[in-house]
Amino acid sequence: MEEPPVEAWCFDLLLFYRSLGDDDPQAKKMLAELEAYERFSFVVNGLITCLLVSFGLIGNALFVYQLHNKSNHFSRRLAKHLTALCIWDIALLCCCLCSYGIICMCLGILPFVGVTAYLLYLFQPFASFCVTGTIWQVLAITIERHKAVSRPLEQRTRKGQFSLRSIFSCIVFGAFALNFLAVPFERALIDCYEFRSNGFEVRTMIVQRELVNNQYYAILSHLIPDLIFRAPTPIVIIAILTVRTLQIASAQRTVGHQQIIPQRQRALGRNVHLMLTFFSIKFIICNTLYLFNTILMEVMGYGGKTSSQQTELEMEQYISSLYLTDFSNMLLAIHSATNWLIFYKWPECKEKKVKRFATSLTLSASSRADWLRGSAPIDSTSAEQALNKFRELKK
Incomplete structure (x- = not known):
């Protein structure tokens, strides 16, 4: 028999278990579970993701247009912050669509070879980059709202505010360093072979390096940075500052029984605080499973081994990790696709008028x-x- 041109075999679990036939009961059971996951992946990763991306892209585009053309509901500075937030959401939705949405609509299970390998190598870190940028953008908005309420005179001067360009630059460079610098040490694109009727075909496959399986490295490079820069530390800060802002704004609205803030300004400020509060709660709900999945897979190594020589328990853990990853990705897509609904100013119905x-x-x-x-x-x-x-x- 001809020797393979390269050492690695192109990883395909469905093909492997189908090749074992019906004689092996364990292989038959694993094949049934993989085919069930294939149907699930088509619906969740393919159909639902594509619908969410379409809805989110249209909604975010409408909201950006409203911010810069038809709305005086927000201040100019806050409008620019919200525009940046929409850009992060649009970028994340595009990552979801390019990395697994369209592919799962066509193939069901996401492969690791061919063009998909290059897409995963590029867009998976870019998606994490967008998630981090969204968190820090919301944190910047919350801090500025708190300072605007607690120190209103200072914030009206230019010296009391950082420039928006500096804030956006720090967010972009910080998120890039956190998510992209470790990619060459954790992932690799290698040549692999597939069996064909006329011989072998060499293709490209994405694999994880051995360094990823080191728990100490996972704790230092993933768990600790995630706890500090993604969740729960930024979320706790956002929640505390939001509650504190609401308390200060409520105390400043009245002196004795006399109102000291105009009705329209008071209503707008209160609405913005409530919007940000609801946004923080929504963010916590949609990102909790992502954090749990990160700890379970990257630190504890749950479902991390993906080879044809897995035990039955390892294979079940691997399939369970696929479901967890898909649910966490779906929640992130829902979050990015619906953020604009919180801040969008809907027109009043003409019939009511x-x-x-x-x-x-x-x-x-x-x-x-x-x-x-x-x-x-x-x-x-x-x-x-x-x-x-x-x-x-x-x-």
Whole structure:
């Protein structure tokens, strides 16, 4: 038999278990579980992801257009922060679409060979880069809102604020260093072979390096940075500052019983604080599973071994890790696709305005009718008596 041109075999679990036939009961069981996951992946990673990406891209584009053309609901500085947040969400949704959305719609299970290997090598770190950027962007918004409420006079001066360009640059460079610098040490693109009827075909496959399986490296390079820079530390800071901002804003609205902030300004500020509060809660819910999955897989090594010589327990852990990863990715996609709904200013319904106008006309007409019904004409005798009394008083 001809020797393979390279050492590595192109990893394909479905093909491996199908090649074992029906004689091996363990292989038959694993094949059934993989085929069930293939259907699940088509729905979640393929269909739902593509729908979420379409919805999120359209919504974020509409919100950015509203921020810069038709809305005075937010200050100019906050509008720029929200624009940056939309850019992070759009970038993350594009990563989801390019790295697994379209591929799972076509193939079901995400392969690790061919063009997909290059896409995963590029877009998976870029997706983590976008998640980190989103977290820090929300943290920057929350800090600025807190300072604007607690120190309003200082924040109105240029010296009391960092430039937006500096903030955005720090977020981009920090997120890049956190997510991209370790990629060459953790992943590699290697040549692998596939069996063909006329021999072998050499393709490209993405694999993890041995360094990733080192628990000390996983703790130092993933767990500790995630706890400090992704969750829960930034989330706790966001929650504390949001609650503190609401308390300060509530205390500043009144002095005794006298309102000192105009009604419209007070309503807008309160709405922004509530929006950011709801956004923080939504962010915590959608990112908790991602953090749990990171700890379980990268630190504890759950489901990390992917070879054709796995034991039954390791194979079950690997399939379970696929489900966990897909659910966490879906929650991140939901979060990025729906953030704009929190801040978008929906137009008032015209029918409500028409009904309000018709109601006012009806009330005014009924009040006039009541006034006319309450007034009675004066008879001639009463008018003559009133005129005589007026003449006597005039004399």
